[in-house]
Amino acid sequence: MNDQSSRPTPMAARAFLGLFILWQLFFLFSSNIISLLPKARENWAKQRIVQNVAPDWGEAKGPVANAERSLTQVTSRWSELTGQPQNWSLFAPNVTDIVPFVAVEFCWEDDPSSVPSISQQLAPFGAGQFLDQITLGAVAWGKDFFDREGLENQIQVLWTKAIGYGSPKNIPSPPDAVWRHHSRSAWILLSDNEPRNTQHYLRIGHFRLRRYESCIDISPTSADEKPDTVVDVWREDIESRVRDRWQLMHAYLNWRLRRLLKEYPELPEPRQVILWARIYRVPLSEEAPSPWTWRGPEWHPVARWQPGAVWEDRLLPVEMFNPVVGRFESLRQREARHAE
Amino acid sequence: MPVRAERLAAMRIGLAGFLLLDIFLTYLPNLEVFFGGNSLGDPSIFEFYTSAPFWRWSLLKGIENPAILQAALWLWVAATFCLLIGLFTRSSALISWVLSSSFAGLNSCIDNAGDEIRGILLFYLMISPCGAAWSVDRSWRRLRPGETGPVFIYPWVLRLLFMQMILIYFTNGMFKLMGGTWWSGDSLYYVMSDLTLARWSYAEMAVPLWLTRALTYFVLAWEAGFPLWVALPWTRKLALGFGVAFHVGIGISMELGFFAPYALCLYLPLVPWERFFRSAMISKERSASALA
Numbered sequence: 351m352n353d354q355s356s357r358p359t360p361m362a363a364r365a366f367l368g369l370f371i372l373w374q375l376f377f378l379f380s381s382n383i384i385s386l387l388p389k390a391r392e393n394w395a396k397q398r399i400v401q402n403v404a405p406d407w408g409e410a411k412g413p414v415a416n417a418e419r420s421l422t423q424v425t426s427r428w429s430e431l432t433g434q435p436q437n438w439s440l441f442a443p444n445v446t447d448i449v450p451f452v453a454v455e456f457c458w459e460d461d462p463s464s465v466p467s468i469s470q471q472l473a474p475f476g477a478g479q480f481l482d483q484i485t486l487g488a489v490a491w492g493k494d495f496f497d498r499e500g501l502e503n504q505i506q507v508l509w510t511k512a513i514g515y516g517s518p519k520n521i522p523s524p525p526d527a528v529w530r531h532h533s534r535s536a537w538i539l540l541s542d543n544e545p546r547n548t549q550h551y552l553r554i555g556h557f558r559l560r561r562y563e564s565c566i567d568i569s570p571t572s573a574d575e576k577p578d579t580v581v582d583v584w585r586e587d588i589e590s591r592v593r594d595r596w597q598l599m600h601a602y603l604n605w606r607l608r609r610l611l612k613e614y615p616e617l618p619e620p621r622q623v624i625l626w627a628r629i630y631r632v633p634l635s636e637e638a639p640s641p642w643t644w645r646g647p648e649w650h651p652v653a654r655w656q657p658g659a660v661w662e663d664r665l666l667p668v669e670m671f672n673p674v675v676g677r678f679e680s681l682r683q684r685e686a687r688h689a690e
Numbered sequence: 691m692p693v694r695a696e697r698l699a700a701m702r703i704g705l706a707g708f709l710l711l712d713i714f715l716t717y718l719p720n721l722e723v724f725f726g727g728n729s730l731g732d733p734s735i736f737e738f739y740t741s742a743p744f745w746r747w748s749l750l751k752g753i754e755n756p757a758i759l760q761a762a763l764w765l766w767v768a769a770t771f772c773l774l775i776g777l778f779t780r781s782s783a784l785i786s787w788v789l790s791s792s793f794a795g796l797n798s799c800i801d802n803a804g805d806e807i808r809g810i811l812l813f814y815l816m817i818s819p820c821g822a823a824w825s826v827d828r829s830w831r832r833l834r835p836g837e838t839g840p841v842f843i844y845p846w847v848l849r850l851l852f853m854q855m856i857l858i859y860f861t862n863g864m865f866k867l868m869g870g871t872w873w874s875g876d877s878l879y880y881v882m883s884d885l886t887l888a889r890w891s892y893a894e895m896a897v898p899l900w901l902t903r904a905l906t907y908f909v910l911a912w913e914a915g916f917p918l919w920v921a922l923p924w925t926r927k928l929a930l931g932f933g934v935a936f937h938v939g940i941g942i943s944m945e946l947g948f949f950a951p952y953a954l955c956l957y958l959p960l961v962p963w964e965r966f967f968r969s970a971m972i973s974k975e976r977s978a979s980a981l982a
Contacts, residue, residue: 367846371846371850374850375850375853378850378853378854378857379853379857382857382860382861385861386861386864386865389865389868390868393868426745427745428745430744430745430746431745431746431747432813433787433790433791433794433809433810433812433813434809434810434813435806435809436857436861437803437806438803438857438858438861438862438865439861439862439865440803440862441866441877441881442862442865442866442868442869442872443865443866443867443868443869443870443872444869444870444871444872444877445869445871445872445876445877445880445881445884446880447880449883449884449885449886450886451885451886543886544885545885545891547891548885548891548893549891549893549894550891550894551890551891552889552890553887553888553889553890553945554889554945555715555716555945556945557716557802557887557945557946557947558716558720558724558800558801558947559720559723559800560886560887560945561799561800561801561802562724562730562797562799562800564799564886565799597732597734597735598730598735598799601729601730601731601732601735602730604728605723605729605730630885632879632880632883632884635876635879635899641893642892642893642896643893644883644885644893
């Protein structure tokens, strides 16, 4: 019999191993218990026992809360150094009934409210003479009109080829939007992870892409609340999300665009690239329809990137969609980094 | 009390096997999508993740060149293969852990709990004698005089891993107890109808509501009470058996990458592999004596 455990080990090594084992046990127990405390504080801060034993802890103050913070610092650093994260709240505390996907719209029109669009419309009126107006109008509108129709046809041909069925009946049409006049000048690409037929599919793979997309998707508040409240909270959610995650959104929109142009090099670069959230809602278990199906999908614009635009340094290159006024707005730079 | 080294070796082989599959199926085909310059994991986006005040690190931090990342990934493949067969086991475990942590530090948006469990298991393999059995290293040692027979190791790594496993389920259970959908019994209904990760359409294969409710409460009780169930001798095997079934079920019904396989690796050291081999040895001896 070969007993590795019976070979003589230096005393120092044994002492070090013993200390390491004790430290690991302490780390495992304390980091996991500590991870529960913020949620416990939310739920139990007003309980009598907490008020009697550690009243300040409920407000994250006092010696108990300070000790909690110090311990969190120490255990977090060890978990980061050794690659032992302790974040075990899988499908917890709640499981949501909202199922978000991202979609990307490529639009080959300028936003009608953008400076290039408006100046194009107003250019002829800068002329003094009637004949000059006609000439300027033909220059400002004519070439673009000609290009637009040709471009739209090109997009539709490529669209039909792309879906491979000859008919776009299973592919969503872009919803009406204020940033374009013509739905034919836009192309929507769904997430690779979204089932084309929610009633019948088999999913294998795409889990890392799904994880990335979950970092940039966003879910609106419940549709049961008053519309004004919902829209205002939704605006705040979008602004917060875009501010925190604009780099991820920009990288994702850029990646989808490069993939599109690599596959269809005949296409020119789109003027606008829009990030949409497509929301499905799981019906309440007691109110499930028959036959069973999800509600939705709802379409919610979230952010926009204009590849050809040049922004001032103080503005983010990704704009947020403001649902209150129904248009995209730019955001000022700040020390933005996305949450983990 | 020392235990047979096969228990740790089983975990080493299981983890290395699943890790190789993970690398070939989810990392290699998408290397330039998730890592490197102008990718979804461009260094400028995730630079903060491995910077102060955090103590996370990555040897590949700031690398944009896809060729370097490709080389690192193939080095990871080689180290993991060596870990699988038990060749230079400690070194290959170290290299595999370093590269696992390095890639995890490049793009924090593509990992899930399975990748976290993978990192933890690699850490323990790195600091333990995981090549003591079922390895090329062991085969070479057998050539030396006196190096025959079964190998025993101190079980501290296995005990720490068991503590980790208990805390994973217990902490999860405690978080679930603080949520409304677990108390109402609706959680598994929502999970199974989650279009982003369910393997098939709930509309096509709806599970009866009474069954999803029962399973929801069962999972809640199992996780929250896990320390108790494994402490009591008469519930221990049932609790662990349910855990295996739980993860197999998750792997079949949901697309969570390699979460289920990595979680199942935590159970491998609990299987009494030496008994199977003792039975096999006895059968072999009986066959040999019958032939004689």
